Amino acid sequence: MRDVILSLSLRSIRIHFLRSVLAALGIVIGVVAISSMGMMGANMTLSVTEELSSMANNLVVRAYTGGAGFGGGPGGSGASGGGDEFITESEFREITKIAEKYGLVYGVQSESDRIEVGDRKGRATVYGLDDKVIPSIFSLSEGTFPKSTSSVVIGPTLASRYSLKTGSRIDIGDPDKGGTTTVRVVGILEERGMSMDVNSDSAIIANQKLFNGIYGREGEYNQVNVILSDINDTQKVKSAILEKMNRKEETVTIQDSSRMLESITSTLSTMTTFVMAIAGISLLVAATSIFNVMMMSVTERVREIGIMRSIGTQKSEIRKMFIYESVILGVIGATIGAILSLAIGWVVVLAMVGSTDYFFSPPSLVYIPSAMLVGIVICVISGVYPAWRASSLDPIEALRAE
Amino acid sequence: MVEKRLIELVEVTRVYPLPSGDVVALDRVSLTIHEGEFVAIMGPSGSGKSTLLNQLGCLDRPTSGDLFIRGKNTREMNDRELTGLRLNTIGYIFQRFNLIPLLTAYENVEYPYLMKHREPDYTGRVDSLLGMVGIDPPMAAHKPPELSGGQQQRVAIARALVNDPALILCDEPTGNLDSVTGRQIMEMLAELHRKGRTILMVTHDAEVAGFAERTIVMKDGRVI
Numbered sequence: 001m002r003d004v005i006l007s008l009s010l011r012s013i014r015i016h017f018l019r020s021v022l023a024a025l026g027i028v029i030g031v032v033a034i035s036s037m038g039m040m041g042a043n044m045t046l047s048v049t050e051e052l053s054s055m056a057n058n059l060v061v062r063a064y065t066g067g068a069g070f071g072g073g074p075g076g077s078g079a080s081g082g083g084d085e086f087i088t089e090s091e092f093r094e095i096t097k098i099a100e101k102y103g104l105v106y107g108v109q110s111e112s113d114r115i116e117v118g119d120r121k122g123r124a125t126v127y128g129l130d131d132k133v134i135p136s137i138f139s140l141s142e143g144t145f146p147k148s149t150s151s152v153v154i155g156p157t158l159a160s161r162y163s164l165k166t167g168s169r170i171d172i173g174d175p176d177k178g179g180t181t182t183v184r185v186v187g188i189l190e191e192r193g194m195s196m197d198v199n200s201d202s203a204i205i206a207n208q209k210l211f212n213g214i215y216g217r218e219g220e221y222n223q224v225n226v227i228l229s230d231i232n233d234t235q236k237v238k239s240a241i242l243e244k245m246n247r248k249e250e251t252v253t254i255q256d257s258s259r260m261l262e263s264i265t266s267t268l269s270t271m272t273t274f275v276m277a278i279a280g281i282s283l284l285v286a287a288t289s290i291f292n293v294m295m296m297s298v299t300e301r302v303r304e305i306g307i308m309r310s311i312g313t314q315k316s317e318i319r320k321m322f323i324y325e326s327v328i329l330g331v332i333g334a335t336i337g338a339i340l341s342l343a344i345g346w347v348v349v350l351a352m353v354g355s356t357d358y359f360f361s362p363p364s365l366v367y368i369p370s371a372m373l374v375g376i377v378i379c380v381i382s383g384v385y386p387a388w389r390a391s392s393l394d395p396i397e398a399l400r401a402e
Numbered sequence: 403m404v405e406k407r408l409i410e411l412v413e414v415t416r417v418y419p420l421p422s423g424d425v426v427a428l429d430r431v432s433l434t435i436h437e438g439e440f441v442a443i444m445g446p447s448g449s450g451k452s453t454l455l456n457q458l459g460c461l462d463r464p465t466s467g468d469l470f471i472r473g474k475n476t477r478e479m480n481d482r483e484l485t486g487l488r489l490n491t492i493g494y495i496f497q498r499f500n501l502i503p504l505l506t507a508y509e510n511v512e513y514p515y516l517m518k519h520r521e522p523d524y525t526g527r528v529d530s531l532l533g534m535v536g537i538d539p540p541m542a543a544h545k546p547p548e549l550s551g552g553q554q555q556r557v558a559i560a561r562a563l564v565n566d567p568a569l570i571l572c573d574e575p576t577g578n579l580d581s582v583t584g585r586q587i588m589e590m591l592a593e594l595h596r597k598g599r600t601i602l603m604v605t606h607d608a609e610v611a612g613f614a615e616r617t618i619v620m621k622d623g624r625v626i
């Protein structure tokens with residue numbers, strides 16, 4: 001069926017082409033602003049998540065120590081000694097069996113001890129790690145990884161505090177309690193920052209043989225770390241380990257960084273919403289201009305409305321005519337806006353995020369139809385009052401208009 | 403021959419409240435129009451003829467009194483029903499033609515048809531009406547501003563007839579036309595009357611009123 005009301009709306013838009021274009025332009029700008037801001041936020045979240053997940057893919061398994069949460073970390077020397085504070089060799093093997101197909105599993109031994117460099121005395125954490133694991137979790141800024149039972153690598157903070165270089169010597173241990181061991185620094189690590197697994201920046205990293213040579217703690221791990229290949233396995237691996245290890249009694253606790261990741265992404269999404277709200281102001285301006293154009297259209301067509309009413313057009317049809325007009329403006333504006341959003345959004349994302357790897361991913365592109373919808377809805381809302389005004393005109397008065 | 407009452411006004415009064423005092427535009431007018439009549443309403447400006455026509459055209463409601471169309475009291479109708487009456491029962495011909503400027507002549511005639519039937523005219527009614535009033539197809543493709551006054555009024559007559567109304571209301575149908583064109587339009591209306599249409603026409607032109615078979619004269623809101 002041919003809709004004469006729709007064709008009247010279309011003709012009115014065509015006759016007032018420039019005015020209609022300007023009104024639609026407001027919607028174009030609004031849609032572009034909202035969708036490109038939204039896409040920027042989405043792309044930022046996606047790329048930050050990816051960056052973080054390379055750091056946050058760690059599971060740290062520690063021995064259960066009762067209500068104390070995660071004890072048994074560095075500094076667990078002295079009064080300790082209860083086997084419960086460590087993960088035993090057999091437990092380590094069990095964890096390895098569960099988790100090795102999801103990533104790298106390695107045991108960490110650590111002690112806080114007295115050190116002496118020349119005549120300077122202090123304390124540092126000494127880590128004992130598997131020979132093969134050390135190169136795969138650390139990067140060197142100079143030197144090599146330890147190959148013998150007398151060589152170690154050290155963190156950059158420790159190196160600068162004691163002015164240590166490759167080739168420097170460190171005495172580990174208290175001469176009054178069991179004597180000291182002298183080790184040679186063969187490499188200095190790159191800075192790693194705070195981390196849940198191994199805080200290497202101000203620590204001495206030794207291989208297990210050296211560590212056990214000093215402390216005699218064969219098969220006693222302070223923690224077992226799992227580096228997951230896929231961050232999405234976090235919960236699966238975590239619950240698999242907990243189920244197996246804690247079947248009879250609580251023996252281990254597991255810490256993971258998914259919480260941290262969640263809070264960072266939620267902060268980013270709050271930020272995105274805020275930026276989009278600012279962009280939304282441009283749609284408000286667009287709404288005003290659509291409203292203005294519709295009011296002008298009503299004023300201009302008063303007589304036409306009078307004619308239509310007097311020859312038997314229902315109020316609802318007059319309303320429809322103006323709603324159609326604003327919907328058409330909205331759809332045209334939103335469509336052009338959507339097309340432009342692809343180009344402008346791309347530029348914004350490239351400039352603000354620096355990478356458009358995620359530009360065409362669904363969470364990013366979804367902002368285009370959403371912004372279109374918002375634009376069209378705003379047009380319809382702006383058209384409601386003018387349409388109501390038009391339909392409630394008195395036909396006799398309207399017919400008198402020039 | 404039993405004359406059927408098409409329109410009956412009973413003591414219809416229309417008062418316009420103005421800050422300077424109420425203006426009584428219609429003062430207890432009672433009037434009956436039968437089917438098939440051709441009635442002219444005459445009177446000087448301000449005598450209430452246009453107000454009366456607006457009442458008959460269901461564009462306005464009486465302040466008091468009743469208007470019956472085919473025995474139904476319009477007082478009991480809502481806006482939707484009155485609009486329906488204007489679409490289906492009444493054909494309006496105006497002094498200023500009042501065609502919709504955005505639509506072509508053809509579309510102007512088709513408009514009430516579309517509003518009523520909700521589908522384009524497949525019956526050829528619009529074409530035959532345009533032919534009857536002397537508007538050929540190329541001319542029917544023009545928009546009203548491109549047509550002369552006489553042509554516009556012919557289109558308006560075709561439009562008024564398209565839904566086969568029981569009553570045709572004319573408000574100074576020749577008021578904006580030269581005398582030759584005006585005469586042609588009046589002959590067209592007289593022809594419609596001869597074919598059985600009920601026509602009610604407001605005019606202040608005695609010559610035009612001469613085409614009608616009955617003349618009602620109004621003064622100061624009353625029929626005299």
